[in-house]
Amino acid sequence: MGLFSKKDKKTDNNSSGSNLLKITVLNNGNEYTFNLEGRLDTNTSPELEAKINEVVDNANKLIIDLESLVYISSAGLRVLLGAVQQMEGKGEMVVRNLSQAVREVFDLTGFSRLFTIE
Numbered sequence: 001m002g003l004f005s006k007k008d009k010k011t012d013n014n015s016s017g018s019n020l021l022k023i024t025v026l027n028n029g030n031e032y033t034f035n036l037e038g039r040l041d042t043n044t045s046p047e048l049e050a051k052i053n054e055v056v057d058n059a060n061k062l063i064i065d066l067e068s069l070v071y072i073s074s075a076g077l078r079v080l081l082g083a084v085q086q087m088e089g090k091g092e093m094v095v096r097n098l099s100q101a102v103r104e105v106f107d108l109t110g111f112s113r114l115f116t117i118e
Contacts, residue, residue, distance in 0.1 A: 021048070036069045060090065063093075
């Protein structure tokens with residue numbers, strides 16, 4: 001899937017009709033791991049932003065695992081940028097397991113230089 005690939009039509013059953021994004025949050029003390037599955041786009045990024053905002057004050061490490069993320073838009077990138085900015089001076093943020101398609105977006109936008117990528 002390339003940077004400008006067409007969106008698929010799969011949606012979840014919520015009332016907003018947003019594209020499917022499954023967010024699993026794991027907590028280990030002050031370390032929070034966000035496992036993302038599906039699409040992080042204009043419709044789904046507010047949910048991730050809200051979940052990050054719930055924990056960021058108590059976190060000294062955020063791990064964003066993108067192994068099962070198939071698409072990320074500029075709205076998704078904005079949420080990740082906001083999270084790394086919130087962590088400045090209080091801890092670290094790591095992005096891991098980027099798929100080839102997501103890695104291409106990070107590389108094309110320069111986000112590869114902004115994040116610690118594992």
